[in-house]
Amino acid sequence: xxxxxxxxxxxxxxxxxxxxxxxxxxxxxxxxxxxxxxxxxxxxxxxxxxxxxxxxxxxxxxxxxxxxxxxxxxxxxxxxxxxxxxxxxxxxxxxxxxxxxxxxxxxxxxxxxxxxxxxxxxxxxxxxxxxxxxxxxxxxxxxxxxxxxxxxxxxxxxxxxxxxxxxxxxxxxxxxxxxxxxxxxxxxxxxxxxxxxxxxxxxxxxxxxxxxxxxxxxxxxxxxxxxxxxxxxxxxxxxxxxxxxxxxxxxxxxxxxxxxxxxxxxxxxxxxxxxxxxxxxxxxxxxxxxxxxxxxxxxxxxxxxxxxxxxxxxxxxxxxxxxxxxxxxxxxxxxxxxxxxxxxxxxxxxxxxxxxxxxxxxxxxxxxxxxxxxxxxxxxxxxxxxxxxxxxxxxxxxxxxxxxxxxxxxxxxxxxxxxxxxxxxxxxxxxxxxxxxxxxxxxxxxxxxxxxxxxxxxxxx
Amino acid sequence: xxxxxxxxxxxxxxxxxxxxxxxxxxxxxxxxxxxxxxxxxxxxxxxxxxxxxxxxxxxxxxxxxxxxxxxxxxxxxxxxxxxxxxxxxxxxxxxxxxxxxxxxxxxxxxxxxxxxxxxxxxxxxxxxxxxxxxxxxxxxxxxxxxxxxxxxxxxxxxxxxxxxxxxxxxxxxxxxxxxxxxxxxxxxxxxxxxxxxxxxxxxxxxxxxxxxxxxxxxxxxxxxxxxxxxxxxxxxxxxxxxxxxxxxxxxxxxxxxxxxxxxxxxxxxxxxxxxxxxxxxxxxxxxxxxxxxxxxxxxxxxxxxxxxxxxxxxxxxxxxxxxxxxxxxxxxxxxxxxxxxxxxxxxxxxxxxxxxxxxxxxxxxxxxxxxxxxxxxxxxxxxxxxxxxxxxxxxxxxxxxxxxxxxxxxxxxxxxxxxxxxxxxxxxxxxxxxxxxxxxxxxxxxxxxxxxxxxxxxxxx
Numbered sequence: 001x002x003x004x005x006x007x008x009x010x011x012x013x014x015x016x017x018x019x020x021x022x023x024x025x026x027x028x029x030x031x032x033x034x035x036x037x038x039x040x041x042x043x044x045x046x047x048x049x050x051x052x053x054x055x056x057x058x059x060x061x062x063x064x065x066x067x068x069x070x071x072x073x074x075x076x077x078x079x080x081x082x083x084x085x086x087x088x089x090x091x092x093x094x095x096x097x098x099x100x101x102x103x104x105x106x107x108x109x110x111x112x113x114x115x116x117x118x119x120x121x122x123x124x125x126x127x128x129x130x131x132x133x134x135x136x137x138x139x140x141x142x143x144x145x146x147x148x149x150x151x152x153x154x155x156x157x158x159x160x161x162x163x164x165x166x167x168x169x170x171x172x173x174x175x176x177x178x179x180x181x182x183x184x185x186x187x188x189x190x191x192x193x194x195x196x197x198x199x200x201x202x203x204x205x206x207x208x209x210x211x212x213x214x215x216x217x218x219x220x221x222x223x224x225x226x227x228x229x230x231x232x233x234x235x236x237x238x239x240x241x242x243x244x245x246x247x248x249x250x251x252x253x254x255x256x257x258x259x260x261x262x263x264x265x266x267x268x269x270x271x272x273x274x275x276x277x278x279x280x281x282x283x284x285x286x287x288x289x290x291x292x293x294x295x296x297x298x299x300x301x302x303x304x305x306x307x308x309x310x311x312x313x314x315x316x317x318x319x320x321x322x323x324x325x326x327x328x329x330x331x332x333x334x335x336x337x338x339x340x341x342x343x344x345x346x347x348x349x350x351x352x353x354x355x356x357x358x359x360x361x362x363x364x365x366x367x368x369x370x371x372x373x374x375x376x377x378x379x380x381x382x383x384x385x386x387x388x389x390x391x392x393x394x395x396x397x398x399x400x401x402x403x404x405x406x407x408x409x410x411x412x413x414x415x416x417x418x419x420x421x422x423x424x425x426x427x428x429x430x431x432x433x434x435x436x437x438x439x440x441x442x443x444x445x446x447x448x449x450x451x452x453x454x455x456x457x458x459x460x461x
Numbered sequence: 462x463x464x465x466x467x468x469x470x471x472x473x474x475x476x477x478x479x480x481x482x483x484x485x486x487x488x489x490x491x492x493x494x495x496x497x498x499x500x501x502x503x504x505x506x507x508x509x510x511x512x513x514x515x516x517x518x519x520x521x522x523x524x525x526x527x528x529x530x531x532x533x534x535x536x537x538x539x540x541x542x543x544x545x546x547x548x549x550x551x552x553x554x555x556x557x558x559x560x561x562x563x564x565x566x567x568x569x570x571x572x573x574x575x576x577x578x579x580x581x582x583x584x585x586x587x588x589x590x591x592x593x594x595x596x597x598x599x600x601x602x603x604x605x606x607x608x609x610x611x612x613x614x615x616x617x618x619x620x621x622x623x624x625x626x627x628x629x630x631x632x633x634x635x636x637x638x639x640x641x642x643x644x645x646x647x648x649x650x651x652x653x654x655x656x657x658x659x660x661x662x663x664x665x666x667x668x669x670x671x672x673x674x675x676x677x678x679x680x681x682x683x684x685x686x687x688x689x690x691x692x693x694x695x696x697x698x699x700x701x702x703x704x705x706x707x708x709x710x711x712x713x714x715x716x717x718x719x720x721x722x723x724x725x726x727x728x729x730x731x732x733x734x735x736x737x738x739x740x741x742x743x744x745x746x747x748x749x750x751x752x753x754x755x756x757x758x759x760x761x762x763x764x765x766x767x768x769x770x771x772x773x774x775x776x777x778x779x780x781x782x783x784x785x786x787x788x789x790x791x792x793x794x795x796x797x798x799x800x801x802x803x804x805x806x807x808x809x810x811x812x813x814x815x816x817x818x819x820x821x822x823x824x825x826x827x828x829x830x831x832x833x834x835x836x837x838x839x840x841x842x843x844x845x846x847x848x849x850x851x852x853x854x855x856x857x858x859x860x861x862x863x864x865x866x867x868x869x870x871x872x873x874x875x876x877x878x879x880x881x882x883x884x885x886x887x888x889x890x891x892x893x894x895x896x897x898x899x900x901x902x903x904x905x906x907x908x909x910x911x912x913x914x915x916x917x918x919x920x921x922x
Contacts, residue, residue: 015900019919026917043900044840052901053531053844060528067521070514071544075537083532091843098838101922316900323895323919337897344899352899377559379505382552383514414872417879417904420896425886434784435881436798438805438813439476439504439777440513443878456487458480458784461562 009132014041016304016318017138023326025106034115043315053088055346058190062348082166117274134329139269141305146263150236156261171258178264198228215388291335293325301325352416355404367397371453373445375409380440391445400429470593475502476776477765478599481783486567488791495576504776514549516807519651523809543627578735595790600730602766607724611697617722632719639725659689676849752796754786762786805874813877816865828858832914834906836870841901852906861890
């Protein structure tokens with residue numbers, strides 16, 4: 001009965017599973033994808049897409065400040081959150097159809113239901129057992145209950161809550177270290193919600209370089225967003241007037257009154273997968289995989305949020321992981337490129353950090369050279385008042401190989417593509433230094449930052 | 462008197478001259494730069510910077526259309542052109558100071574005056590003769606009188622006119638093939654001037670690919686901009702009510718009444734340079750140079766608008782040329798990278814075309830493979846309604862070497878940087894196809910367009 005054996009089963013139809021299924025099918029495999037919820041997963045339905053959409057609206061509002069300096073004066077602006085949500089719901093519905101169309105075009109069988117491993121080579125779905133040669137686990141992450149006092153209150157919530165409302169709350173505390181919280185904070189602030197952004201860490205984006213952290217913090221504070229660091233929720237109680245939250249920071253303890261507390265604690269969706277039936281350990285925070293995205297059990301691959309610590313929960317990493325897993329499942333030799341891992345933030349200014357920070361590069365044993373070009377010295381940066389903008393380059397000293405690039409400023413997430421290619425192609429500082437980017441663009445600062453590394457900037461004072 | 466001999470004299474302090482002077486000084490040369498007008502040249506004073514600034518204002522206005530779809534309703538907007546001009550004048554003044562500071566920091570001597578070649582190894586300025594080992598000619602381009610009837614009328618003008626006004630004209634005919642005219646047309650239209658954009662060519666951006674041309678045309682027409690192609694000014698007369706302009710197109714002849722006609726005909730500033738004193742021919746349209754930016758006369762270099770046909774009048778090409786000339790003048794071996802020549806347009810949508818079109822690649826003898834990814838299929842493109850957006854890739858078939866990339870859409874001029882690096886680094890389609898660009902960005906379509914070239918797109922229908 002070999003005709004009933006799939007070459008590849010993909011468990012989960014999100015940002016990782018869909019490209020995995022398509023790629024495996026392109027390589028000639030008989031492929032099925034199993035999804036119990038909406039096709040597109042967290043990213044398309046409740047993550048990158050709706051919040052990307054919200055950040056665009058937020059950025060349009062932000063650009064009016066620059067417009068005013070340029071003589072464009074708006075006498076009044078109304079913000080209809082319901083219209084925004086309706087538009088993005090329609091968009092997401094359209095995208096879901098598109099994903100289905102892509103799967104069908106590539107002859108991937110779509111199975112609607114909750115799949116669960118049922119011993120090696122078998123998966124159970126909708127009461128049936130189906131067989132596979134390889135399986136790609138792509139079930140992503142799920143919300144975890146925050147670990148602060150009062151986390152059981154119904155007013156303690158996550159971003160899903162915002163997607164189901166037609167009106168925004170008046171006062172919100174955003175608590176945690178997730179970069180995504182920073183986006184939500186700026187969005188809510190622009191839509192006239194009072195926000196406090198609080199983290200236990202020493203800074204927002206605590207793993208990024210000092211320049212990126214401090215410039216983003218300054219930009220957000222200048223916009224009027226309250227940021228508390230090294231903070232802790234001591235108590236949280238529902239009282240008259242709202243949630244009373246006692247917050248302790250290094251310097252003081254204060255009580256803030258808000259309507260909602262938003263936390264974005266997420267963890268790999270390991271339970272209910274049947275991992276124990278194949279001998280995989282589901283006790284850790286995520287499933288360990290090698291650079292081929294193989295789990296310790298042959299024929300079983302995992303990637304995306306399921307196979308990564310929470311700081312690596314980015315859709316594009318899931319997508320790459322999915323493609324790598326699919327290629328290996330179909331007999332090719334493919335590896336995940338850890339060098340170009342990109343962390344992005346769609347705030348205004350945007351942040352994109354690719355590859356290693358200087359600290360990480362030193363820890364990895366490199367002899368490091370660094371250089372930076374502020375966008376306040378870039379002609380286009382001056383035009384659009386990129387006072388906090390910066391391009392940082394981290395390289396290895398002897399050959400000048402680029403190891404990391406960090407951007408803060410308008411369009412940073414698109415400029416990130418240059419860093420991805422530079423690092424992937426093993427570009428040296430000399431090569432970056434002579435790249436002729438069009439004028440006037442912020443990208444010109446990529447070459448200037450490389451020249452700064454080499455001790456010979458052309459335009460920097 | 463060797464102490465009075467400069468290693469390098471740079472004639473002209475614009476987008477090409479300034480980096481040339483700085484680079485020559487960095488390499489240890491005794492360097493002077495001679496400029497008779499404002500430091501920064503056409504680009505900074507009357508070109509890229511002021512019009513870049515105006516396009517930003519224009520794009521903010523344009524983004525309100527998307528904002529409205531997203532529930533952001535602006536009840537009244539006033540457009541104060543005088544404020545816009547004042548802001549950019551201040552900005553340009555600041556930039557000029559910056560350029561002077563950079564030159565001084567690098568120990569470049571600044572000579573204010575009109576320099577002129579006075580035989581080999583000598584240049585005259587302010588009545589004195591100074592000696593050099595090498596000279597870099599960087600005097601750029603100047604306005605040429607248009608060649609249509611009525612061109613002598615004072616209402617026939619160029620973009621300098623717009624920079625000196627506090628109010629915009631009501632009705633303008635923009636005539637010619639310059640890409641810059643397209644930017645000005647959109648800007649004026651957004652600032653409520655009635656515009657007609659007319660060209661003798663078969664299309665706007667007539668040298669670019671059909672997809673880019675047709676998509677840009679559609680976008681502009683949808684915005685309400687009148688575009689006439691294969692058109693000719695038959696007559697132009699000043700009458701009551703304005704300038705009466707008889708325009709002949711393929712189909713018909715019509716008379717339009719406008720207040721101003723703007724033409725952007727420019728040519729290399731060859732006269733008054735004293736080229737004849739060193740045996741250089743100033744009769745052509747520009748000074749021919751080799752890939753080292755050397756003129757036929759030893760020790761004399763030229764670049765930028767002075768050494769290029771009008772379709773290559775881009776500041777970033779002047780800057781690269783200046784650096785290449787300076788390095789060669791100082792004894793290094795440096796060449797201009799023609800492969801990454803980038804043509805940009807800061808309209809909404811932006812256009813950026815890098816390297817070869819498919820037609821050019823075929824003419825150059827390549828076996829060509831092409832692929833495109835519409836931004837209307839890109840998740841972020843859907844969010845921001847990039848209906849006309851596209852990424853096109855042109856590659857050589859056997860090895861998949863990327864030869865050209867063309868972008869239309871938001872941020873195209875920044876995304877261009879990826880194409881510059883890809884072509885410079887000799888990236889193949891396989892390499893582009895696996896590049897992991899962050900999600901959700903338009904850059905993701907770069908990888909998808911490469912996969913489309915390879916016959917295996919992941920997301921395209």
